[in-house]
Amino acid sequence: MSRAISRALRALAAAASPPPRVLATQDVVAVASRLRRRRRCHRTVAGSASRSRGLSTARDDDDDETSAAPVPVLIVGGGPVGLTLSYLLSRAGVDSTLIERRADGATTHPQAHFVNNRTMEIFRHVSGLERVVTRSQPPLKHWRKFLYKTQMVGGVELGRVDHFAGGGGGGREGEGEGEGEEEEEENRDAASPTSVAHFGQHRLEPELLDRAIAAHPRGIRGFAHGTECVGATCDDDGVTATVRDATSPRMAGAKKNDDEKNAQRERTLRASYLVAADGASSRTRERLGVGLRGTPEMQHLVNVHFRSRKLARALREDDGGDGAAMLYFVFNPSVVAVVVAHDVRGDGEFVAQVPYFPPTQSAEEDFGMEACVGLARAAAGGAAAGENENENDSFDDVDVRSVRAWTMSAEVADEFVAGRGRAFLCGDAAHRFPPAGGFGMNTGIQDAHNLAWKLAVAVASAGDGGSGAPSARNLLRSYHAERRPVAVGNTRLSVSNFRQVLKIPTALGLPPDAAAALTEATAALPSFAAKAALNAGLALGRAQCGDLLLTDNAIGNARRATVKRMCEEGGGKTLRLQFPTEDLGFVYGPGSEHAATGDWARRDRGQSDDGLGTAATLVPPGTLVVGGRLPHAWLSLHLGPNDDRKSAKHISSLDLLELSVLDGAIGGDDAHAAWATQELRSTPGVVFTLIKTLRDDEEPRSHSMRLTLANDTIQRLRDAAPAGVSIRLAIVAPTASIARGVERYYYEGGKRPSDDRFVIAVDEKGAWTRAAGGADAFVRPDGHVAWIGARADERSDDDGDEGVDAGSVEVVAALRRELGMY
Numbered sequence: 001m002s003r004a005i006s007r008a009l010r011a012l013a014a015a016a017s018p019p020p021r022v023l024a025t026q027d028v029v030a031v032a033s034r035l036r037r038r039r040r041c042h043r044t045v046a047g048s049a050s051r052s053r054g055l056s057t058a059r060d061d062d063d064d065e066t067s068a069a070p071v072p073v074l075i076v077g078g079g080p081v082g083l084t085l086s087y088l089l090s091r092a093g094v095d096s097t098l099i100e101r102r103a104d105g106a107t108t109h110p111q112a113h114f115v116n117n118r119t120m121e122i123f124r125h126v127s128g129l130e131r132v133v134t135r136s137q138p139p140l141k142h143w144r145k146f147l148y149k150t151q152m153v154g155g156v157e158l159g160r161v162d163h164f165a166g167g168g169g170g171g172r173e174g175e176g177e178g179e180g181e182e183e184e185e186e187n188r189d190a191a192s193p194t195s196v197a198h199f200g201q202h203r204l205e206p207e208l209l210d211r212a213i214a215a216h217p218r219g220i221r222g223f224a225h226g227t228e229c230v231g232a233t234c235d236d237d238g239v240t241a242t243v244r245d246a247t248s249p250r251m252a253g254a255k256k257n258d259d260e261k262n263a264q265r266e267r268t269l270r271a272s273y274l275v276a277a278d279g280a281s282s283r284t285r286e287r288l289g290v291g292l293r294g295t296p297e298m299q300h301l302v303n304v305h306f307r308s309r310k311l312a313r314a315l316r317e318d319d320g321g322d323g324a325a326m327l328y329f330v331f332n333p334s335v336v337a338v339v340v341a342h343d344v345r346g347d348g349e350f351v352a353q354v355p356y357f358p359p360t361q362s363a364e365e366d367f368g369m370e371a372c373v374g375l376a377r378a379a380a381g382g383a384a385a386g387e388n389e390n391e392n393d394s395f396d397d398v399d400v401r402s403v404r405a406w407t408m409s410a411e412v413a414d415e416f417v418a419g420r421g422r423a424f425l426c427g428d429a430a431h432r433f434p435p436a437g438g439f440g441m442n443t444g445i446q447d448a449h450n451l452a453w454k455l456a457v458a459v460a461s462a463g464d465g466g467s468g469a470p471s472a473r474n475l476l477r478s479y480h481a482e483r484r485p486v487a488v489g490n491t492r493l494s495v496s497n498f499r500q501v502l503k504i505p506t507a508l509g510l511p512p513d514a515a516a517a518l519t520e521a522t523a524a525l526p527s528f529a530a531k532a533a534l535n536a537g538l539a540l541g542r543a544q545c546g547d548l549l550l551t552d553n554a555i556g557n558a559r560r561a562t563v564k565r566m567c568e569e570g571g572g573k574t575l576r577l578q579f580p581t582e583d584l585g586f587v588y589g590p591g592s593e594h595a596a597t598g599d600w601a602r603r604d605r606g607q608s609d610d611g612l613g614t615a616a617t618l619v620p621p622g623t624l625v626v627g628g629r630l631p632h633a634w635l636s637l638h639l640g641p642n643d644d645r646k647s648a649k650h651i652s653s654l655d656l657l658e659l660s661v662l663d664g665a666i667g668g669d670d671a672h673a674a675w676a677t678q679e680l681r682s683t684p685g686v687v688f689t690l691i692k693t694l695r696d697d698e699e700p701r702s703h704s705m706r707l708t709l710a711n712d713t714i715q716r717l718r719d720a721a722p723a724g725v726s727i728r729l730a731i732v733a734p735t736a737s738i739a740r741g742v743e744r745y746y747y748e749g750g751k752r753p754s755d756d757r758f759v760i761a762v763d764e765k766g767a768w769t770r771a772a773g774g775a776d777a778f779v780r781p782d783g784h785v786a787w788i789g790a791r792a793d794e795r796s797d798d799d800g801d802e803g804v805d806a807g808s809v810e811v812v813a814a815l816r817r818e819l820g821m822y
């Protein structure tokens, strides 16, 4: 087929499809730039959005918002978790309003930077976000290592750990260093279709915000920035939130706690459900009366966010061009710090994390601008370290952008569902743990992924009290049952990672508890004396990293040798970067018990005595188990009879659940390709997917029997599905010719399922068969498996002859169970 005809057909298919609610990547970019322009007057726009929806600000004096129509979901907090939830709700067809205290949209202060595989898999279906993150990755050589050094540039290297040695984790090179399908080939056998990434939260949030606005049924009107939630009460029917304008200066004459005047600035908003995504210091959690369990205040830290072009260049050139790393653990007599190198290109971007010790020290008094510049330069290895000051090595261009104090805790909320089943905690509001291992944001985004489709079903079934209706309460309660154990597991892992981090300073003669003990011991002194004593103690400690460590002496030699050995030995001796089992192997619900007693080693951190509760069961990534994530395997999308394989679209088995990973039109010139194009442009809604796997040694008669039975099962599922839930049939054929047979059966035989949720894929390399043993599977909208059929080698050709698919009863039961219809 000529290209011109193909283009014309694509245009026709596009014209025939409904206008896309969710945009392809190029559209998103265009919308994003429009939004950036609009965001300059964002406050005004958000204000008018508030008026239209009933969300009030101080300026909306006349409306009585309590009588306005309730919004289905109110999200408090527009960090990465709230934004992801907003996007996913829109894609599931649910209207929501997100209120965010900050007026300017996204954070500019980088915290999270490590994006794990599961989050990237979710981003794969967030309007091309996975692709954007992957493409903007710095070269892998810039972030594959952690370095333990006396200073970032030059100095003495105490140890290094390469986290991609041996090809682990599928980290990809960025910016023209080998992207695209070749890479997919290379990653063919990896556990995930996507790789982990190094992408700062301050860059991620604007991308999420743009997509969330573009996907929202009311566009920018679904967002109220510069608005703060100051109260929330729940009843059996919904939530009443009190909000106020967070941007207007205090009114003239208003005193602190001037209740009457503050009340004038407050308005209420009614919602069916409320999600608290307002971060680690969540006031909404407190207002809902939910407590935290675990260890508060493990450490107090200051983050110093700075740029330095000179430092970036020096790192790129240091060590024969191998001086760049993701993390620098710096130990010298001036500073002990962990520095995250967000970017060593261009102007460079870094965050130094330094512990401080309240109440003797305070972030405001002890980490002023001058102190922070000195600290950054001392970590870099410039003049502040006291040696060789000259223009080239002094890093005199250090530009401190922001300084932020934070407290490291290891706590999990008692309840993730509160307020009579009407309120939910998500992200840091539900769990806060040490950043070691990079699990905070990732866990929160995965919370949102679990919650969004459940809220969508609950909203769609509201008012439907029939016997076939899902129990919103049961369904939403499963959010707590499924996500809390994951948060507990990740909390324990993060604490254990933090302890790994501390082993290195301990080996260097810097026992982590010494400074805290000193702070306590000097607490009774007048504050100036306590500060002087603490500073002297800290300086004494850091002096261990001077000559004693670096010159040829018994103590220094032994310490250097120990750290070097710890880095070389790996195996949990130092902090790891990747945790594939925890990242991809958590199991929800009934399968969890089965997995725990099955062949898999149960890594249950639930036996711990930290009082947190039971952790999720983990299985090796890629294990097909009920409750686990559907294993990834590369497949080709079947595109129709004229599909010459050149146009084959590589998809992951995870993409069978949502095709939106493919931009634009599918190609091909038949009804199936036209359908596929439409499918990938449509709003997904809440879709459960039945994957039917065909075997190549089965008789064609068996194939058609299995397809007939599949149709029967699909019909039963559709009959059982409540409002707002659709069912997709995905056929995985072992070869292109069997796929063509399937297509003929459905299209020429007129048996195509009546709704558009249908896909045919080809398992040319047998990857899916290896991953799933040829079994059928029924999968939830969030990619977790609800039911598994018999493995291919357990089926016989006669299986279908009875005329009823034995599995169909089980599949329908699984659907009902997952929807809380029991």
Ligand SMILES: Cc1cc2nc3c(=O)[nH]c(=O)nc-3n(C[C@H](O)[C@H](O)[C@H](O)COP(=O)(O)OP(=O)(O)OC[C@H]3O[C@@H](n4cnc5c(N)ncnc54)[C@H](O)[C@@H]3O)c2cc1C
Pocket (backbone or CB within 6 Å): 076, 077, 078, 079, 080, 081, 082, 099, 100, 101, 102, 111, 112, 113, 114, 115, 201, 227, 228, 229, 230, 277, 278, 279, 280, 282, 283, 284, 303, 353, 406, 426, 427, 428, 429, 435, 437, 438, 439, 440, 441, 442, 443, 444
């Ligand atoms: C140094 C550091 C490094 C980290 N590195 C990683 C990493 O590599 N990977 C990782 O996964 N995680 C990492 N984390 C953790 C990560 O930053 C957090 O888990 C993440 O920010 C949580 O997102 P969130 O949306 O739940 O909360 P937040 O990002 O805190 O967002 C909450 C939002 O709610 C708003 N808000 C608060 N109160 C109100 C209110 N009353 N009304 C309206 N709006 C309100 C806030 O303004 C804020 O925008 C790191 C954390 C730190 C401190």
